[in-house]
Each structure stands twice: as structure tokens, then as C-alpha cells.
Amino acid sequence: MSKSIIVVEDELSIRIGIQHTLTAEGYTVEAFEDADSALRFMQPGGFDLLITDMRLPGMSGLELLSKVEELHPETGTMLITAFPEIDLAVKAMRHGAFDFLCKPFSNEGLLIAVERYFNYRDLKQENARLKSGEDLEGMIGGQAMQPAFDRIRAVADACTPVLILGPSGTGKELVASALHNLSHRADKPFIKINCSALPEHLLESELFGHEKGAFTGAHRRRIGKFEVANGGTFFFDEIGDMPLSLQAKLLRVLEDGEITRVGENKPIKVAVRTIFATAKDLDAALEEGTFREDLYYRINVVPINLPPLKERGDDIVKLMQHFLHLYAGRHNKQEVSISSDAQKALLAYDYPGNIRELRNIIERSVLLAQDGVVRVGHLPQRVRGEEQPVSVCKAKDNFTLEEGVQQYERERIVGALEKTGNRKQLAADMLGISRKVLWKKMKDLGISG
Template sequence: MPTQASTTPILLVDDDADLLRLLTMRLTAAGHAVQAVASAEAALAHLAVQLPALVITDVRLPGLDGLALFEEMRSRHPSLPVILLTAHGSIPDAVEATTRGAHAYLTKPFDGQELLTKVRQALRVNATGPAPFEGDGAWRREILSRSPRMAEVLAEARLVAGTDASVLIAGDSGTGKELLARAIHRASPRAARPFVAVNCAAIPEALLESELFGHVKGAFTGAQGHRQGLIPAAQGGTVFLDEIGDMPLALQVKLLRVLQERVVRPVGSNEALPVDVRVLSATHRDLEEAMTTGQFRPDLFYRLNVVKLSLPPLAERREDIALLAQHFLQTLAERHRKRVKGFAPDAVEALITAPWPGNVRQLYNVVEQVCVLATAPLVPLAQVQRALQMPAAEVLSYQHAKQRFERDYLNQLLKLTSGHVAEAARLADRNRTEFYRLLQKHGLDPQRFRTDLSDASGFGDSKTSGESTT
């Protein structure tokens, strides 16, 4: 594929000029950029200048041999994939090298198609290639990616960063919404001013207004002094409202007023304070659906959703998994004072093909587990497989786990009482008004539970059956 030439540079090392020429022709025809050298010493000199995506080296070389070259590359670049070319006499050495991290070996003479297959597999697990956007990429330095999907998102983010438009960042939990918000702030004219992040789901409803807008002394029990809110604290900069979909309706009205009038009124104060902030928001919820159920105000939605950026789940950007895993491993190894340097090739393949319901956050947790338990420089497949068997709940945030439990609990109560809200509220030790509010929050309709028996027997009337599907 011609488009891969600039992104898959391959280094060939062999002292057989004819074989070197043949391999170069085959790989170039397959769309790769090939650099050919005749010795291990020349290969090391090349690696000091430019790191390829893959090295293919003969085992028997003049001077420093291919196995010594492999060990040197492994110590300097532990995740750089290496394919060994062997004669029959050196097969045992090549097999031993694969146990120490070589991606594969091919016995001469080998089939050209087999070589290309091994090359494709090796490039798939390579985590050493450069990520795009390296020129002026300091603004998105925390976001490592070579995925085309992410490239589109980052290009749009870079464009919108130069404006003051409100941006709504959508994406599943763990996809990195706050990292993208910070990147937009760093690329904006407000970069020198504060960036303040607020998780609307993590702050109790009774305290959220005071946290956002501030309060004056005596505004409520326990307010012993004046306190600046988080929005005024970001004056001149950016406010990031994470999980905006969980903001209570009453507070949505007050936030809308802040966005429209550019003033903040602290709790208990009669004075409105002017604010100059840019608002970025994020949610894992479908806000358009929340509007139809009355859980989110349309006027606030349109204020926040001037530009929408959607982060793909990790399963849709698999090109980034090896890159992220290696980066996390290097960072965590330094933090935990471990000597682990990389993943075995089959371990990387397992990471790439895993489902990742918890997205990048789950990947980080898995890498941290294998790093802490690592006993060798390369993380083996078995250790990665054990880490991937962790229950999905372990990668949920506390707030999301609480929400899941709450919804399941309400479901069980409504099933137990056949949808009778008064009885369900009594069992939950909550008043009916509060219980209805909980049902609305989770989009639960008691009617659906009242019609279970009639629906199951097929004798539900048309009106009731219609209501039960809404």
C-alpha cells in the first residue's frame, strides 16, 4: 500500500547483497520505506539517527552477529519488533531469541508471502513509531495517537481552539474527554489563564451550586465565610464541566443564565459578578435523548453544543493500543521503580485484540497491574491475560458504579411491586416525590412494570401495550 511508505520504515540487515536487493524490492513493492545495511554496526549507527517501525536481520553477520544486534536493540528499544532470518544451523538460536522477545524468525529459503505476513503482524504490534502532529503538537502532548479517527478529532479540536465557541465533548467513560478539553485550552488564546475542571456527577447536588458560583458568609448553615466559586476562579480562562448530563435541572437554569448574561451570583448574595470564561463540557450520556425525557434543558443544550467533538472508544482506535500501553508502562515503571521495559509480541497482540469496555482508563489499569507484578524486562502473555480477566466493575468510577447500582435497585423494586410507586417508595424508605424524581433520573416508567403479566400472556390492551414500549 503506497500510503504506508512514510509510516512504516523498515531496516534490513544482511551481508548477502543479492538477498538484500531482493528483499528491498519485495518490501518496497508492498508499500514500505526500506533502508538496507550490510552489518550490525551499520544498523546500530542507523538506529541512533532514525528509529524504524521494524528491523529484519540475518542471524549470521560479519563482526557483531544478528543475535548480538538483537540483544543490543532489545536493551535500547525494547518494544521495537525484530524478525530474524536464519539458516538451518542457527534455528535453535533463533528460537531462543523469540522467547526473549524477537517477533519471529524465518528459515532460508523462505516464501515471499510468508515474509509479508510476518511483516504485517510485526507492524501491527509496533509501539515505537512516531505519533502524528509532532511539529506544533505541544498543545495535545497528553494525547498519544496514530489513529485516523483520532486525527480527525484532533484536527477539528485544533481549529475550534482558536475561537471562543462552546464545545461539547461526547464519548464513553474512559475515552479521555478531560484530556481533550485541556488540549483545547492549551491551544487557545486563553492558555495563560486558569483551566478549571468540575465533575458535575461527583459533587453532591446540595453543594454543586455553591461550588460553581461561590457563596457569601451566612448563606447557609456552615457557610462561615465568603468562598469564590469555581467559575469565577477561572476568570479569563476555561471552565470544563464534565458529566454535564448529570447536572440537576434547577442548576441548569442558573448555568444558562451565566452563559447568557456573563455574570455569576454567589449563593446568598444580591450582587452579580461579571465573568469572562470559555465553557467546555463533556458527557457520556445521550443529551438529545435526555431532552426528550425532560432531564436536560434544550436551551442549555444548544448553548453548550455550538461545536460537538466525539471521541471514539478504544476498540475503534486499535492502532493506538500498543502505543498507549508502551507509554503507560514506561511511566508506571519509573513511578513504581520497576525494571520492566516492554511487552512480549504475543502480549501486545492480546492487548490489541481485547474488547476494552473501559477504554483508555481500563488499559491504564491493566498496564499498571502487569507493571507492579512484573518480574522480567518483558511482560509475558500470561500476565496480560490474567490482568484482562479483571471484572469490568473494577474499571468503573465510583459515580458510575453508584448509578448502575441505583438503576438496578429501582428496577428490582418496581418488579417486586408490579410498578406501584407508593409501595416501592415505602420499601425504599423514600417519599413518593423523591422516588418519582429518581425514576425520572434513570428513565424508568412504572407503567412498563404494571403490564408485565398481561404482556407475557399476550392479552394487554393496545393502549397499555403502546405505553409500555415508550
């Protein structure tokens, strides 16, 4: 896409010369005699770069610079000045101008200055993109995640094993996926296995494969995941739960680069990049003797630590908004927003289940929010900070189901009214229903208003 430039210069010959020079280099250029005309042209949308003379009829170049900085902060600015005005131009640069051109200037000098600005802008945008994690599988993260993001980019294309550490639900599989997709193996297989999901005898067959007749039920040859992953990446989730006997076999594969199918003696060469993840404390597992020390040092070459969600500050709000948008679209709803009280409750919660728990809470809330607004009442009781109510229904086994439901609703509504000082709208928000529904239920249940 062509870069767009606006030129504001009252001297016709200079204005035409600048426009011709920049257009010949492939820039899209609009030129104006005065600042007001340029501003009117820019109103529908900003331009990439503004080049303006300091002295103009009507509004000055400095005033134009201030206006553009206010209305179009994404637009870069560059000033043209006569030699005696250099001090003024330097002052303008301190207020946001990128550079200045001193009359008379050559076409080459103009092009060099413009190219220097766009190189600066592109580098700035790239830094912002890297800090935001846009290149990391859409991972969302601020300052607390920067060490992890930096480590991912640094080792993505290496052959070295990576160990991802962090509590359950912090996004370890996303990190593994980013490591694969940022590498030269991105077009090769990305194979995953959960070491805690299969019993030992099945896990060995899954990893290495087996020959026909290798054990009871082995009616045909099976290719293991190591062979399937050949040339690509193999992600071992919950490596801390792998049985000790298999740890020894895995270590041999990592050391020798070859596997042997169950029931076969002939080794098979494999070239696989391995990534490991665990929520367990492997140092404690070493002391307990449940994890091999030699394997630990083999896989812990490059560790990546993921912090729990409660330590990630503003990331909670970003993730909240991301999941709201995601699940509103997935469940065919119009854009869903979140009330300030619900947001406060979500920010005050500790999230023992981390991002996975937040994601599930938001999906549930989106489904329950019939009017497009997630309210406190749509959140789980643990998030609202409420204890599970002890209903009188537990003490009376002779209640019908309908009577029990009515009694429960009566308790919840009365409790909400008491907590909000009988303010109906606040009580409705707390219960996750509209004011109209609250009034109807109060009438049906005989609750005085």
C-alpha cells in the same frame, strides 16, 4: 541549530564556491571530492542535505543518492548536472532527489534551491507532528483520532463553548486540557468540576460561591469556581448529570456572562471559556426530560466526538507502549517489554473501560512483571479470556487458608499445563511466573511433570 549540508563535487573551484556561499548564509558545510569520502564521513550520523554532482570519480552521483537513501533516509538530496544530463536528473528526482542545479548556476540560484528544500522539509515535519498529535498534550492517536485533533486545533483559541462526547475513559479531560493550553488563555486558570460528584446544594455553592450566612454551615464568604476561572477556562465534566435546577442557572450565566453568589443579589461579571463533556446520550436525556433543550443547544456549538478504544486500531499498540514506559519509570523499574502472547491478548480485548482500563491493566502488569517482561499470566482474567475458576475450596469450608491457597495454585498450574500440552515454558508464561518458579511449585504441590 545550524542546518548541515554535505557537498560532493570533483571540480575544486565549484566545490569551494558552493561551500563558501552556503557557509556565508549560516549553514554548516562539509565538502568532498568523491562519494566514498562523503559516505565515510556520514556514517556516524546523517546530514540535513546532500548536494552532489552527477558525474564523480569512482561511485557516481546516482549511486551515491541510492546509498544515502538507504543509509540515511532522513537526509535530503539535490543533484548538480550539466545541461545534456537533464533527463537523467529528472529520473533521479523520481527516485528521491528533491531538486537539481544545472551548470553553470549562480550563487543566488543555489541559495534559492537550498532554502526551498528546507522550507519543504520543515512543512513536512510540521504536518507529521500535527498528525501525530504531538502538540495536543501528548495525546496519542492515528487515523481514527484525526477528526478530533483537527477540531481541537480549529477551535482552541475561540470563545465558543465546546462539547466533548465519548464513552467513559476515552480521554475527554485530556481534550479539554489541550483546548485550554493551545489557546491564548493558557497562562490563565483552568478550572475543572465533576457535575456528578457533588449533591445539588454543594454544587451550586461550588459554581457560584456564597456569602457568609447564606445557609447553615456557611460561616464565611466563599468564592465560586466561575470567579476563580475568570479570564481562563472552566471545564464541566459529566455535564449530563447536572440537576435541572442548576441547568437553568448555568444557562443564564452562559447567556449573560455574570454570576450571583448564593445569598447575594449583586451580579458579578465573568469572562470564562466553557468546555463540557459527557458520556451520556444527551439526545436521549432531552426526550426523557432530564436535560434542558435550551442548554443543550447553547453548549453544543462545537461538538468533538471521541471514539471508543476498540475502534482505534493501531492506537492500542501505541498506547500500550506509552503506558509500559510511563509505569516502568514511575515504579523505578528497568524498561519493561511485553510478550507476543500478552500483546495478542491485549489486542483481542474489547476495553469497555477504554483508555483508562488499558492504563490500569498495564500498570498492574508492570508491577507484577518481576523479570521485566509482561506475560499473559500478569493480565486480568477478563483480558486472558478465561472464566473465573470454580475452586473446590468453595465446597469445603474446613480448608485452612494455607490449604486453600495451595489448592488454588494447584488448579491454576494444572489448568495451564493442560492448555499448553504440558509445555512448561508456555505454562509459566501463561501464569506470569518463571520456569524455575513453576518447577518449584510443581514439586511443592506434588504435581507430576
